[in-house]
Each structure stands twice: as C-alpha cells, then as structure tokens.
Amino acid sequence: MLLHDVASARADFTKESLEGVRARVGELPGYSRLVPAARSRQALLESLLLGALTAPAGGLAAFCIAQVVPQEQRLDVHLTHGEAFLPFFDLLPSRDQDKTIHGVGGLRAQPAGRGIDVWFDGQEGSALLHVSCRGVDMIPLLSDHESTEKALGRRPLWTHSTPPPRAARGGRPRTRRRDAPITPPTLTERHGTSMYLASALLRRPGLWERLAGHQGVRVVSEEADHGLDWHVRRRVGPEVPPHDDRLAAVLENTLAGPGLVMDRTTHECGPSACHMRFIPRLHGDGWDGILTVTTTSVPSDTPVPATRRPRPFSVLGEQQTADGPACLPPLRPNAPGRVLQLEMPPMTSDNFTPRRFAEQLGAAWALHGERVLLVGSARSTVPRRPWRSVPQWPHTERPKAPTSGTLWQPARLVSGAGALYEHVSDLSLEALADLVAWARVHFDWILLADDWIHNHLCPGSLEGIADEYLLLSNDQGFEVNVSVSHPRHRTATGEGIPLTPAEAAMVWRERTLRHVPVDTIPVTGVLLMADEAEEPQLHRAFVAEADRVLARLGTPVLGRFPARLVRGGRTVLDHEPEEADGSLCDVARAVAIEMKATLSAPEGTRTDSPVRPCGCLSSSCGCTPTSALVARA
Numbered sequence: 209m210l211l212h213d214v215a216s217a218r219a220d221f222t223k224e225s226l227e228g229v230r231a232r233v234g235e236l237p238g239y240s241r242l243v244p245a246a247r248s249r250q251a252l253l254e255s256l257l258l259g260a261l262t263a264p265a266g267g268l269a270a271f272c273i274a275q276v277v278p279q280e281q282r283l284d285v286h287l288t289h290g291e292a293f294l295p296f297f298d299l300l301p302s303r304d305q306d307k308t309i310h311g312v313g314g315l316r317a318q319p320a321g322r323g324i325d326v327w328f329d330g331q332e333g334s335a336l337l338h339v340s341c342r343g344v345d346m347i348p349l350l351s352d353h354e355s356t357e358k359a360l361g362r363r364p365l366w367t368h369s370t371p372p373p374r375a376a377r378g379g380r381p382r383t384r385r386r387d388a389p390i391t392p393p394t395l396t397e398r399h400g401t402s403m404y405l406a407s408a409l410l411r412r413p414g415l416w417e418r419l420a421g422h423q424g425v426r427v428v429s430e431e432a433d434h435g436l437d438w439h440v441r442r443r444v445g446p447e448v449p450p451h452d453d454r455l456a457a458v459l460e461n462t463l464a465g466p467g468l469v470m471d472r473t474t475h476e477c478g479p480s481a482c483h484m485r486f487i488p489r490l491h492g493d494g495w496d497g498i499l500t501v502t503t504t505s506v507p508s509d510t511p512v513p514a515t516r517r518p519r520p521f522s523v524l525g526e527q528q529t530a531d532g533p534a535c536l537p538p539l540r541p542n543a544p545g546r547v548l549q550l551e552m553p554p555m556t557s558d559n560f561t562p563r564r565f566a567e568q569l570g571a572a573w574a575l576h577g578e579r580v581l582l583v584g585s586a587r588s589t590v591p592r593r594p595w596r597s598v599p600q601w602p603h604t605e606r607p608k609a610p611t612s613g614t615l616w617q618p619a620r621l622v623s624g625a626g627a628l629y630e631h632v633s634d635l636s637l638e639a640l641a642d643l644v645a646w647a648r649v650h651f652d653w654i655l656l657a658d659d660w661i662h663n664h665l666c667p668g669s670l671e672g673i674a675d676e677y678l679l680l681s682n683d684q685g686f687e688v689n690v691s692v693s694h695p696r697h698r699t700a701t702g703e704g705i706p707l708t709p710a711e712a713a714m715v716w717r718e719r720t721l722r723h724v725p726v727d728t729i730p731v732t733g734v735l736l737m738a739d740e741a742e743e744p745q746l747h748r749a750f751v752a753e754a755d756r757v758l759a760r761l762g763t764p765v766l767g768r769f770p771a772r773l774v775r776g777g778r779t780v781l782d783h784e785p786e787e788a789d790g791s792l793c794d795v796a797r798a799v800a801i802e803m804k805a806t807l808s809a810p811e812g813t814r815t816d817s818p819v820r821p822c823g824c825l826s827s828s829c830g831c832t833p834t835s836a837l838v839a840r841a
Contacts, residue, residue, distance in 0.1 A: 211784045214621055217522035218242040221412040221464050223275040232277070238782045239620055240567075242464040242523075244280050246407040249328055249335035251494060254283055255399040255406035256312065257326075257337060258438075259429050260296040264289055268513065270425045273413040274342060282336045283411065290344040293324075297353040299395070302362040310362065312396055317366045319347045329369050393601050401435035401602060402497025405488055408466035409438065409499070415458055415465065416440075420518040420532065421448030423506055434606040435496030442503045445515040450482035450503040454533070457524055459486050459499075462617040462630075464523045468499060469609040480505045487609040489632075496606045523618060539625055541579060544648040549674035550657040550735075551667050553681060554723045560737065560774045565680055566657035567619070568769070571779035572800040573653060574626035581616055581651040582630040583643070585658045611635065615643065620781040627651075628781065641673050666724045676732040681720050683736035683768055686712040686754050688747075709753035713761070716754070721763060733766035734758075737774050767800075 215229045221243060222229070233242065246254055263272040272292035277284035287293060301311040314329040323340030324347070340346060354364050399406065409427070416425045421444030430437045444450060456470045468486035476483040486499040506512050520526035520533035527534060550562040563584055570580035611633050619630040629651070635643065647654050656674060669677045689704035707715065724731070755765045780797070 210623065213522065213623065214239050214242060217464050217621060219414070220418060220519075220521050220523070221414050221458075222278060223273070223414040223417075224277060225275075228277070234784075237777045238779070240463070240782075243411055244278055245404070246278070246283065246411070247280055247334070248403070248494065249331055250281050250283065251403040251407040252396060252400055253326065253328070253335050253337050254410045255403040256299055256315075256396070257285070257296060257339075258406045258410045258427060259399065260299060261292050261427075262295050263292060263424065263426065268417070268422065268424050270413040270416040271410065271427065273410075276411055276413060278411045281334055282338070284338045285340070285410075287339065287341040290341040290346055290349060293339055293341075293346070294349065294353075296326075296339075297350070300353070301365040302357045303365055304360070304362045309365070311365075313365075315366055316369075317350065319350065322346060324350055398431060398436050399429075400494065402438065402495065404490075404494040405466070405497045405499060406438060409440070412464075412466060416442060417516075418519040418521060419444075419452055419455055421445040421505075421515050422518075423512055423515065432498070433603045434498075435602045437498045437500065439500045439502065442501060444503060444505055445512055446506050446508040446510070448505060448515075450480060450505050451477045452482075452503070454518075454521070454524070455501065455503070456484060456486075458521055459501075460617065461521075461523050462489075463619070463621070467617070471607075471610055473610070487607060489609050491606065491608060496602060498606065523621070538627070538650065539579070540650060541652045545579075545581075545651040545654050546676065547644055547648070547654045547656065547674045548676045548678055549670055550655060550678050550680055553679060553721060554666050556681070560680075561659050562657035562680055563659040565735070565737075565769075565774050566655040568774050568779050569800060570628050570653070570655055571620060571781040572797050574620070574622045574628040575780050576797060576801065577625040578653060579625075579627045579651045580629070580653045580655065581647050582619060582628070583640070583647075583654060583656050584630070584632045585634055611639065615646065620779070622781060637670070637673070640670070644673050666729065669729050677730055678732055678766070679721070679724065679734045679763075681734060681736055682771075683738035684716075684720070686751060687715050688712065688750065690715070709750055710757045712750070713754040713757035717758060717761060717763060726762060731763055733764045735766055736768045737771040738768040739771050 211230055211234060212226070215226055215233045218224070218233060219226055219229050224232070233239075236242070236244070245251075258271065261271050261273075263269070267288065269288045272288050274286040274288045276286070299312045299315060300317055301309055301313050301315055303309050315326065316329050317324055317326045319325075320338060321340070322345045323338055326337040326339065327335055354367075357364050406429075416422060423443040423445050425440055425442045427438060427440050430439055458465045459468050460470060461467065467489055469489055471485040471487055474483070474485045482503045484501045484503075486501070488495040488497075518532050520528050524533075525535050527536065550566055552562055563582075566582050566584075570582055573580050616629040616631040618628065620628045622628055631643065631647075644654055644656075656670065686709075687707055689706045691704040721734075758765055
C-alpha cells in the first residue's frame with residue numbers, strides 16, 4: 209500500500225500534516241491500526257484532559273484542538289486557543305494550610321519550550337501529555353495559576369515529586385479498617401472506568417470536522433451505574449439533516465476510527481435532532497463507558513459561520529464529487545465466495561496462529577485484486593477483568609456491544625479492486641452460518657481463523673459452513689534416513705537406514721498429524737511454514753515424490769510459505785512497494801495464487817486428491833448447499 213494513502217487516511221482523523229504523518233506511519237509495526245491506542249496511564253491522562261477542555265463560543269475546531277500527534281505513551285496536543293487549557297489547571301494538585309490536597313494527587317506539570325508537559329509522578333517515561341498552542345506562549349498561563357494558588361494560601365504540588373505515604377510503625381503499611389466508611393470514587397477512579405473510550409475520542413478530533421454542516425462539538429461526561437459515559441453534543445448548519453450515516457461509519461471503523469458499535473435499538477431521529485448511542489467492542493476495565501452523540505440543527509434565523517463542504521474519509525473509500533463525498537459501489541465476485549477453515553493440529557507449539565497466517569494469506573490475495581474476509585472469535589480479544597479497586601461503583605456491568613451492527617470492517621487499505629476486511633465477534637453457529645452466507649455474495653474468500661489453539665482436541669469441521677478444512681503446521685522436513693540401535697558386537701555405521709520417499713511421507717504424516725482424526729475430519733490439505741534454505745536438486749526430487757504420496761493418502765501439501773513471512777508482524781500490504789522485500793512478496797503471491805487455483809478447481813479435476821465428504825461440493829452430500837445459504841440470506 210502506498211505510504212501516502214495510509215498517511216492521508218490517518219491525517220483525516222488526527223489533523224496532522226502529511227509531511228509529518230508520513231514519517232510516523234512508516235514507524236508503525238503494521239497498518240492494521242493507523243492511530244495507535246494509548247496505554248493505561250496515558251489513557252487516564254487523556255481522559256482527564258478531554259473532560260477539562262473548554263472550547264470558546266463559536267469555535268469550529270473539535271475540542272479546540274488544531275491537531276494531535278498520537279503515540280502509545282505520549283500525546284502532543286496543539287490547541288487553537290490557549291485559554292481552552294485553563295480548566296485543566298484546576299486538576300493540578302495543591303495543599304492548603306489544613307493539609308488538604310486539592311486536585312489530582314501525583315499529577316505534575318512543567319514548562320517545555322512554549323508548551324507544557326503533564327505526567328504522573330514517577331511515570332515520566334510511561335505517560336506524557338505535551339500541550340501547546342501555535343503562536344501562544346503557554347508558560348505565563350501556568351505561572352499565573354501558580355500565583356493564584358499561592359495567593360489562596362495553597363502550596364503547589366505539581367512542581368516536585370510527592371513523597372509516598374509513610375508506613376505505619378513496624379514497617380507495615382497503613383490499611384483502612386474494615387468498618388471504616390467507604391469513600392466515594394475519586395476523579396481518577398471515575399475517569400479510569402472509561403479512559404480508553406475518552407482517549408480514542410481525543411486522538412481523533414478531525415472525525416467531526418469532515419462531516420456535513422459542522423458547526424462545532426462539545427463533550428461532557430456523565431456518571432452512570434456501569435461507569436463514566438461520554439456525551440458529544442454536535443451542531444450542524446441550518447437545512448442540514450441532523451442524521452448522518454457517515455458519522456456512524458467512521459465511529460465504527462476499526463482501521464483509523466475508534467471501533468465502536470452503534471446500538472441501533474436506541475437510535476432516535478427527528479427533523480431537528482438525532483440521538484445515536486455507541487458501545488465499545490471491548491469489554492473490560494477502562495471500556496465501561498458508553499458514547500452518546502446528539503446532533504442538532506441550528507435554527508435558520510441564527511447567524512452561524514460559513515460551513516465548509518464535507519470532506520471524504522479515505523478509510524471509507526470515499527472520493528470528492530460535485531455533490532460531496534461518495535463511495536464507489538464495491539465490486540462483487542462473479543461466483544459465490546469460498547470458505548476456508550484454518551486450523552492447527554493440537555499439541556502445536558509455535559509463535560504463529562491461524563489468525564496471523566490468515567492475515568498474511570488474505571493480504572497476498574487482496575494485493576492481486578481478490579476480496580477477502582477474515583472471521584475470528586472475540587474470545588481471544590476480550591481482556592480479563594482484574595479485581596475492581598473502586599468499591600461500591602460501578603454497580604452494574606456495561607451493556608454488551610450488539611452483534612447485529614456492521615458485519616465487517618476493513619483490516620487494511622488496499623489499492624485497486626482488492627479488499628481485506630475482518631469480522632471479530634463471539635458468534636453462535638447459527639449466526640456464523642448467516643454471516644458466511646451473506647459474505648459469500650460480497651467476497652471471493654472467507655477465512656475462518658482464530659488466535660487460539662486447542663491443546664487436546666483438533667477442532668471439528670464446520671460442515672455446512674466451511675467448504676475447505678486446511679491444516680497449518682511447521683515444515684520439519686522429511687527424514688531421509690532413520691537411526692536404529694545395533695547389536696552389541698556389530699559395528700555401527702552412524703548413517704542410519706535410508707528411507708524411500710513413501711516411507712518418509714508416512715513418518716512425516718505420523719509425526720505431524722498423529723493427533724488429527726483424518727478419518728472423520730475432511731482435511732482438504734496442509735499448508736506448511738518452511739524456513740528458506742537452498743536444497744540440492746536430489747532432495748527436491750525426494751520432496752516432490754513424498755508430496756505425491758501425501759496427496760494420495762488424503763493430506764496433500766498445498767503450499768510451503770516462508771516462515772519469516774508468517775511469523776513477522778507486517779503483511780505485503782504493510783510495505784511501501786519500492787521498500788518491500790521483493791523476494792518475500794513474490795513467494796507469498798506465487799503460493800497464494802497456486803493454492804487459489806488448486807482450491808478453485810472442480811471436485812473431480814483436483815489432481816491426486818481423494819474423494820472427500822466435504823458437505824457442499826458433492827451433489828450426494830446431505831448438508832445445505834451454497835446456493836441455498838445465499839438464497840436464505
């Protein structure tokens with residue numbers, strides 16, 4: 209993918225300059241998430257900042273932010289008005305004459321150039337906010353606040369490290385008595401319940417300004433039983449409909465957007481106002497909040513600044529036209545898509561998973577103009593909820609994200625006719641069958657792959673859903689000889705007994721697939737991850753003959769992928785064309801094309817392929833055929 213296109217897609221949300229964002233995007237480990245997510249302490253800082261920013265009246269910049277430069281453990285915020293940062297000064301800690309601490313304990317701030325650095329005490333390297341304003345020196349604002357605090361008889365605590373609380377006598381830390389009254393949650397505890405949601409909003413101020421009729425946004429936080437909710441109040445110009453499908457599309461986007469899910473059961477729309485509710489996909493501490501967006505139209509008799517034309521979002525595939533941003537209709541395959549179930553034999557130990565392999569394979573096919581959908585389970589992406597440190601609150605669990613929203617989201621930006629999408633959720637077999645049936649109409653390939661490997665049982669075939677069952681394994685090579693023990697008085701040669709290709713194939717099959725019930729699972733073939741090494745011509749002929757034997761036994765080797773391609777974090781879509789490893793890309797594309805041609809061949813024309821009870825290709829099979837699934841969708 210061209211670096212310029214990826215940089216433009218990110219700049220649509222962060223408002224960064226293209227020159228600067230090109231260098232930063234090139235440092236990302238991949239292009240699956242263009243805007244890096246903040247870590248825990250960094251997200252808490254950003255949640256506090258979002259709740260404190262105050263935009264001036266009539267300001268069009270979302271949250272009064274000119275641009276942000278996001279990193280995992282740092283966020284550079286450039287404001288349009290320095291006064292918008294003044295409410296945040298009230299969070300800086302100070303102590304009065306009664307030794308009462310005001311503000312957020314442990315929060316530190318100091319001048320940095322013409323801006324201000326903010327961090328938590330003792331965590332300078334793990335979380336940092338740098339706030340600046342173009343053309344404005346922020347240092348006098350901080351100095352004025354310090355003078356005000358001293359005039360009130362308070363001692364500023366944000367200028368130096370705060371000593372830890374003293375331990376009780378005997379060296380044991382002080383603990384609260386069990387019968388002590390429970391104090392209400394502090395400000396940091398309240399923001400900690402939904403800090404990742406707030407951080408996702410703060411890191412994407414350009415999201416709102418590219419929509420039609422933008423006239424400014426305001427954000428407030430509201431305490432709920434399940435955590436801290438966020439409410440964005442958005443205004444649009446007169447005669448602009450308050451409802452905008454593009455708003456839901458960008459908020460649900462996982463490539464550059466925050467990746468939320470719209471709760472369509474609570475959607476309320478009228479001629480002058482529209483209410484949308486969005487729930488995070490992840491469910492854990494830091495994601496307990498819900499986002500509500502209320503869009504209202506400004507009355508026609510109210511003077512408002514001239515509104516800019518809506519601008520396209522690259523991640524939505526939009527292009528600017530005379531009538532505004534528009535998406536080209538997606539291309540549909542000529543034939544129903546094929547569904548591949550990717551699994552690994554049990555008791556497998558390696559640093560790759562079916563999900564990682566599916567990403568590499570799908571990227572290679574998408575690069576050649578194919579439309580590919582990756583389907584995975586959400587069980588591997590839901591973080592475990594630790595012990596809750598805030599007593600008595602939240603009282604209830606946050607509502608789960610609905611599964612009936614957007615079916616799939618782009619996994620990578622792809623130039624040309626190709627596409628790579630993903631769907632991650634915890635679906636039942638019935639819901640998975642419906643999803644796959646609908647996806648067959650829109651995609652050439654649907655890859656079912658998870659991030660987890662069963663340690664005891666080989667997953668069964670999803671009959672009626674998957675067309676092909678593919679096993680992934682390391683290529684340990686064929687044994688050319690076998691070592692045996694010799695009688696006591698016979699001289700050992702040390703070379704072992706040579707094996708024929710057929711014998712080597714049997715040894716390999718027993719060693720690699722001994723835990724796979726191939727008599728009950730219709731295995732289409734095996735995909736191997738092999739280390740790249742130059743082999744002699746004699747050994748190549750040996751491998752070719754052994755592969756033919758494996759095919760005759762019902763487990764053909766469909767391809768050998770370079771191990772460094774699968775184990776690496778980047779796909780062929782995560783490189784600039786002239787900077788990508790040409791040999792690596794060529795091997796990936798060649799193997800993908802060859803495997804695609806093999807699997808696309810009709811049932812009776814596959815060479816060295818045994819007759820399999822696949823469930824969808826055979827006319828004598830009793831499962832639901834592909835045409836019936838498509839018709840049912």
